[in-house]
Amino acid sequence: DAGVTQSPTHLIKTRGQQVTLRCSPKSGHDTVSWYQQALGQGPQFIFQYYEEEERQRGNFPDRFSGHQFPNYSSELNVNALLLGDSALYLCASSLRGNSGTEAFFGQGTRLTVV
Amino acid sequence: LAKTTQPISMDSYEGQEVNITCSHNNIATNDYITWYQQFPSQGPRFIIQGYKTKVTNEVASLFIPADRKSSTLSLPRVSLSDTAVYYCLVARSGSARQLTFGSGTQLTVLP
Numbered sequence: 001d002a003g004v005t006q007s008p009t010h011l012i013k014t015r016g017q018q019v020t021l022r023c024s025p026k027s028g029h030d031t032v033s034w035y036q037q038a039l040g041q042g043p044q045f046i047f048q049y050y051e052e053e054e055r056q057r058g059n060f061p062d063r064f065s066g067h068q069f070p071n072y073s074s075e076l077n078v079n080a081l082l083l084g085d086s087a088l089y090l091c092a093s094s095l096r097g098n099s100g101t102e103a104f105f106g107q108g109t110r111l112t113v114v
Numbered sequence: 115l116a117k118t119t120q121p122i123s124m125d126s127y128e129g130q131e132v133n134i135t136c137s138h139n140n141i142a143t144n145d146y147i148t149w150y151q152q153f154p155s156q157g158p159r160f161i162i163q164g165y166k167t168k169v170t171n172e173v174a175s176l177f178i179p180a181d182r183k184s185s186t187l188s189l190p191r192v193s194l195s196d197t198a199v200y201y202c203l204v205a206r207s208g209s210a211r212q213l214t215f216g217s218g219t220q221l222t223v224l225p
Binding site for chain 2: 004031033035040041042043044045048050055056058088090091092094096097098099100101102103104105106107108110
């Protein structure tokens with residue numbers, strides 16, 4: 001059973017460019033959440049997707065957008081990249097009806113903006 | 115959600131038991147206490163979740179006093195591979211899709 005997979009693993013972009021990160025959730029999961037983790041900090045919630053719609057959003061600007069596909073996979077798009085967007089971007093999947101607090105995380109995409 | 119406070123770092127030696135305490139003074143009635151582990155350049159991994167008293171699994175134990183204002187993650191007989199950042203979270207039931215992480219505790223296990 002494949003866990004959460006993210007691609008690419010590493011990415012280098014230039015300021016002002018746009019980037020798309022991809023995530024495939026754990027088999028059987030229907031909800032995908034995205035997090036940004038700066039160096040030395042804990043992950044910060046960006047948004048979550050369920051039934052192809054953004055359901056909750058953290059304190060991130062509109063430059064951050066996403067999409068969820070019918071097969072539950074998801075994309076995170078960041079426009080007009082800033083140096084401060086350099087971080088590890090994590091995708092987590094869960095099952096909406098689950099009453100627990102366990103989410104499954106991917107290994108992340110390390111984004112470097114130069 | 116209740117804010118959590120935990121030590122920034124801890125050192126231990128192989129074979130010792132490690133206890134990491136987390137305070138969450140404003141925990142709400144329907145909040146759970148959850149711990150995650152994170153290795154460098156990897157995503158966090160769920161360790162254990164509890165509501166009150168004691169919970170034990172194959173990896174760790176979680177002790178929660180009656181007032182639930184703090185909790186202690188206990189790792190028995192740590193090894194070098196337990197070196198990681200440990201996050202204490204307070205989360206509502208069913209909130210796996212939107213977790214709030216603090217800065218965590220960097221545990222370093224020494225030989």
